[in-house]
Amino acid sequence: MNCSSGYHCLFYSTIDSSKHQFFNSDTNFADNTFSGGNGIGSGQTVNNNSWAASNSSTGGYESHYYDGTGYTGAFLFCVNPGATVRSLPTSLRDRASSLRLRGTTTIPCISN
Amino acid sequence: MALAVAGAGVAGLLTASAPPQEAAAQARAVPPIHRLVYVITEADRRITEARHRLIAECVAAQGLAYTARAETVTGDQALAELRPFGLEHLEGVTSTAVPPETPAADERLARALFGDPERRVVARGERLEVSLPAEGCQAEAENRLLGPENRVRATEVRLRLYDGEREAREQVDDDAALRRATAAWRSCLAGLGFDAPDPVRLLATLPPDADVRTHPATAADVRCKRRTGYLDVAYERLAARQQAWLDAHPGLADEWRALRHRQAVVAAVILAG
Numbered sequence: 001m002n003c004s005s006g007y008h009c010l011f012y013s014t015i016d017s018s019k020h021q022f023f024n025s026d027t028n029f030a031d032n033t034f035s036g037g038n039g040i041g042s043g044q045t046v047n048n049n050s051w052a053a054s055n056s057s058t059g060g061y062e063s064h065y066y067d068g069t070g071y072t073g074a075f076l077f078c079v080n081p082g083a084t085v086r087s088l089p090t091s092l093r094d095r096a097s098s099l100r101l102r103g104t105t106t107i108p109c110i111s112n
Numbered sequence: 113m114a115l116a117v118a119g120a121g122v123a124g125l126l127t128a129s130a131p132p133q134e135a136a137a138q139a140r141a142v143p144p145i146h147r148l149v150y151v152i153t154e155a156d157r158r159i160t161e162a163r164h165r166l167i168a169e170c171v172a173a174q175g176l177a178y179t180a181r182a183e184t185v186t187g188d189q190a191l192a193e194l195r196p197f198g199l200e201h202l203e204g205v206t207s208t209a210v211p212p213e214t215p216a217a218d219e220r221l222a223r224a225l226f227g228d229p230e231r232r233v234v235a236r237g238e239r240l241e242v243s244l245p246a247e248g249c250q251a252e253a254e255n256r257l258l259g260p261e262n263r264v265r266a267t268e269v270r271l272r273l274y275d276g277e278r279e280a281r282e283q284v285d286d287d288a289a290l291r292r293a294t295a296a297w298r299s300c301l302a303g304l305g306f307d308a309p310d311p312v313r314l315l316a317t318l319p320p321d322a323d324v325r326t327h328p329a330t331a332a333d334v335r336c337k338r339r340t341g342y343l344d345v346a347y348e349r350l351a352a353r354q355q356a357w358l359d360a361h362p363g364l365a366d367e368w369r370a371l372r373h374r375q376a377v378v379a380a381v382i383l384a385g
Contacts, residue, residue, distance in 0.1 A: 104182050
């Protein structure tokens with residue numbers, strides 16, 4: 001996995017590119033930047049700028065992404081623990097602005 | 113307005129005691145893919161509970177503890193949070209987040225849950241590709257509930273339904289009735305001193321630090337949606353587009369229901385044990 005255990009990750013482009021690792025909900029990605037990985041996208045802002053996502057939670061937390069700060073705007077998608085969305089489609093790229101961690105819900109994420 | 117996709121399962125979930133924002137959503141058409149995926153039933157809750165039990169038992173057998181936190185979400189809440197056309201109300205928009213998990217998680221627990229990180233299976237939809245652990249307690253739990261032959265297929269079906277959800281949402285922007293409703297909303301918004309091409313782009317152009325609960329533009333947005341009946345038209349047209357997508361992909365909804373049913377049957381056995 002390209003996302004450390006216990007974290008929720010967004011990637012600049014592919015899952016080998018620079019990433020940002022979250023260990024908690026984040027209401028606004030504007031102050032987050034990508035780093036690490038193969039260096040592609042390093043230093044770029046995370047807000048409205050991600051193409052892939054991964055969830056390495058070991059506590060059953062789901063990653064719920066929203067098109068808008070503060071979990072406002074449209075719910076974009078959620079990722080289950082252990083799953084990686086390797087490449088978001090064009091209509092979902094560069095849109096996530098906030099991440100809400102949720103405990104294990106009954107909402108079927110795109111990975112189950 | 114006709115409830116285009118009214119169903120017994122939905123009616124059973126729509127209670128008079130729902131909060132105002134959920135009650136508003138209840139009065140509108142529930143698009144069929146939303147109903148299929150996001151309207152949560154008692155069977156869905158049992159599947160989730162059984163999966164948790166299987167994972168916890170598997171992890172415990174390796175001398176570790178799995179303490180996942182369950183979060184109850186009703187079908188009404190799940191639908192109200194989709195917001196495909198931007199804000200629908202201003203009450204309770206910003207949700208309280210759950211407490212964070214410990215980032216320095218036990219690598220042994222990760223290995224128990226997800227197995228060898230190099231061993232993954234891949235499921236593909238038309239637009240999306242998802243990889244999942246091929247082994248570990250989570251994969252074993254899903255194999256038990258779905259049957260090993262169905263695990264990847266279940267994710268593929270979910271991805272295809274998501275494709276349909278996204279495709280319908282994109283297509284509905286060109287719908288003549290919705291364009292008329294958007295024009296009426298835009299005119300109302302101009303009367304209140306704001307300008308935006310549509311509700312989604314109004315939200316996207318707010319400053320990052322704007323508090324949507326109190327910002328004058330979002331108040332105008334929500335007020336104009338109510339005055340013009342924008343959301344009623346939008347959901348009705350989205351329901352029609354989603355139904356057209358399902359009609360063009362016959363068998364997919366039935367396959368999803370069959371996979372959920374299989375899991376519910378196995379879950380009942382597990383929880384009775």
